[in-house]
Amino acid sequence: LTAIVSVIYCVSLLSFTQKWIGGIHMKPILNIENLTNVLDKFQSKMSGGQRQHVAAARTLILHTKCWLIHLQQVEKKSYSSIHSIRGVLRPAFQLAVDDDLIRKNPFQFQLMEVVVNDSVTREAISRAQECKFLRFVKEDPHFCRYYEGIYILFKTGLRISEFCGLTISDIDFKEHTINIDHQLQKKSKIGYYIQETKTTSGTRKIPMTADVEECFRKIIEKRNPPKAEPMVDGKSGFLYFDKNESICYSLHW
Numbered sequence: 001l002t003a004i005v006s007v008i009y010c011v012s013l014l015s016f017t018q019k020w021i022g023g024i025h026m027k028p029i030l031n032i033e034n035l036t037n038v039l040d041k042f043q044s045k046m047s048g049g050q051r052q053h054v055a056a057a058r059t060l061i062l063h064t065k066c067w068l069i070h071l072q073q074v075e076k077k078s079y080s081s082i083h084s085i086r087g088v089l090r091p092a093f094q095l096a097v098d099d100d101l102i103r104k105n106p107f108q109f110q111l112m113e114v115v116v117n118d119s120v121t122r123e124a125i126s127r128a129q130e131c132k133f134l135r136f137v138k139e140d141p142h143f144c145r146y147y148e149g150i151y152i153l154f155k156t157g158l159r160i161s162e163f164c165g166l167t168i169s170d171i172d173f174k175e176h177t178i179n180i181d182h183q184l185q186k187k188s189k190i191g192y193y194i195q196e197t198k199t200t201s202g203t204r205k206i207p208m209t210a211d212v213e214e215c216f217r218k219i220i221e222k223r224n225p226p227k228a229e230p231m232v233d234g235k236s237g238f239l240y241f242d243k244n245e246s247i248c249y250s251l252h253w
Helices: 013-022 029-046 061-073 079-098 127-139 143-156 160-164 210-222
Strands: 177-180 183-187 191-195 204-207
Touching: 061 079, 127 143, 143 160, 143 210, 160 183
Parallel strands: none
Antiparallel strands: 177 204, 183 191
């Protein structure tokens, strides 16, 4: 794998991937960072550990297949991780195909023909385990403050970032529904920001059962916001705040 890529064109894979990332501005910020990290690892491996640009030309299907096999057999990457990695690099190479710089996309093949699908079905928590855990949270002097939130997460299947992004206006007690069309994120260099749901099907309205509705009523009743309600990308009225009067996000949970 040390001399796989011959520099025929001056156009690097990096430039194609940057072009592709630039064209998918609707993707979440976190995902774009992941794409960049994957590309960096690919370039390092394909150039023999050297942090140099890899040319898109002369990268053969054989090379990419060998690399993916290496990821699974040597680096012990899971099938799902390899699937995600190929999902980054295949469209990047496709740009080179579309621009007539290479004839074929070296990642255009069925992944299951190359690596073993070792994915396993996760065993969901049992009803007894759920009840035991919720009882512990409810009775614990420290964690009891999170009981209603954890109960809602169990009963609705919300992602934690979706739950943290909920505002009072997203809870419709009249129609007994929860509006999910965004999630709350926070990054050190950016601060809080609102992000679209993970997928288009993630935008939805979830019906509230009576017990979930009661939990939301208790959360809103105990809600203790700062004097000046914080606003994030036009949204305010968040449900949870920490001791420093900052909005609670996923890492608080």
